[in-house]
Amino acid sequence: MNPVLKAALWMSGSIASFSVMAVAGREVSHHLDTFEILMYRSVVGVVIVCVLLSARSNWPTVQTQRIGTHLLRNLAHFTGQNLWFYAVTVIPLAQVFALEFTSPIWVIVLSPLILGERLTPVRALAAALGFIGILIVARPDMAGLNAGVITAASSAIFFALTIMLTKKLTRHEGIGSILFWLTAMQLVMGVLMAGYDGDIALPDGQTGPWVVLIGCAGLLAHYCLTNALSIAPATVVVPIDFIRLPTIAVIGMLVYGEVVDIWVFVGALIIFGGNYLNIWVETRPKNRL
Numbered sequence: 499m500n501p502v503l504k505a506a507l508w509m510s511g512s513i514a515s516f517s518v519m520a521v522a523g524r525e526v527s528h529h530l531d532t533f534e535i536l537m538y539r540s541v542v543g544v545v546i547v548c549v550l551l552s553a554r555s556n557w558p559t560v561q562t563q564r565i566g567t568h569l570l571r572n573l574a575h576f577t578g579q580n581l582w583f584y585a586v587t588v589i590p591l592a593q594v595f596a597l598e599f600t601s602p603i604w605v606i607v608l609s610p611l612i613l614g615e616r617l618t619p620v621r622a623l624a625a626a627l628g629f630i631g632i633l634i635v636a637r638p639d640m641a642g643l644n645a646g647v648i649t650a651a652s653s654a655i656f657f658a659l660t661i662m663l664t665k666k667l668t669r670h671e672g673i674g675s676i677l678f679w680l681t682a683m684q685l686v687m688g689v690l691m692a693g694y695d696g697d698i699a700l701p702d703g704q705t706g707p708w709v710v711l712i713g714c715a716g717l718l719a720h721y722c723l724t725n726a727l728s729i730a731p732a733t734v735v736v737p738i739d740f741i742r743l744p745t746i747a748v749i750g751m752l753v754y755g756e757v758v759d760i761w762v763f764v765g766a767l768i769i770f771g772g773n774y775l776n777i778w779v780e781t782r783p784k785n786r787l
Contacts, residue, residue: 516746
């Protein structure tokens with residue numbers, strides 16, 4: 499099969515999984531808070547990861563030498579996920595996804611500080627386009643700026659930190675080790691934060707299936723995305739991933755009656771343009787920029 503077609507098939511799984519997770523998160527939000535959602539998601543994730551590690555006899559790959567980096571990574575991811583799940587309950591899903599797409603822009607901005615990478619003129623231009631897109635999507639005035647917009651935009655920063663710390667870990671550790679510490683540490687974080695008030699709500703017959711769906715969809719989304727990136731260049735995968743925006747906009751309109759104005763898509767296209775410009779330049783052969 500053609501590599502681009504194979505990548506597109508994997509990305510269709512990723513797009514579907516992220517969309518399902520957003521809808522499931524909104525459906526359980528009336529019964530569970532974001533800490534409880536992530537706690538139960540981590541329970542499902544720990545079970546799945548442990549079963550896979552046992553089935554493949556991969557427990558020796560789980561390392562402890564960089565436990566501090568794992569902790570920082572998972573604190574960032576836990577925070578970003580809490581902000582993201584809150585945002586999907588209060589603003590249109592398309593707006594959440596558009597602001598989430600700024601994560602690569604924040605990677606460009608923060609990587610010189612965290613990874614020691616150089617900020618080139620092209621990267622600076624990509625970042626500038628991304629921030630213009632943020633302003634168009636968020637339209638920070640008294641009408642457009644609210645808690646949902648702020649948390650969605652903030653989640654992208656924490657996802658960017660997660661990406662950079664994951665990059666550091668992948669230099670030394672495999673995906674099994676990273677996923678194990680991801681689910682295990684976030685389960686502990688979820689229990690501590692969900693139980694700080696002494697009251698943890700239990701899923702019932704209605705919310706239980708949604709919680710399991712969140713856990714499965716979260717792991718499946720990243721698994722599909724990783725496979726797509728292993729098959730095709732990022733310049734192919736990123737445009738496919740952007741289909742998530744119109745997909746979730748249609749889902750929001752059909753399921754929740756959301757109306758998304760054209761400026762969300764205009765801003766999102768500018769954000770995409772900045773991301774794609776940077777990836778295209780960075781992946782060109784014999785790049786001298």
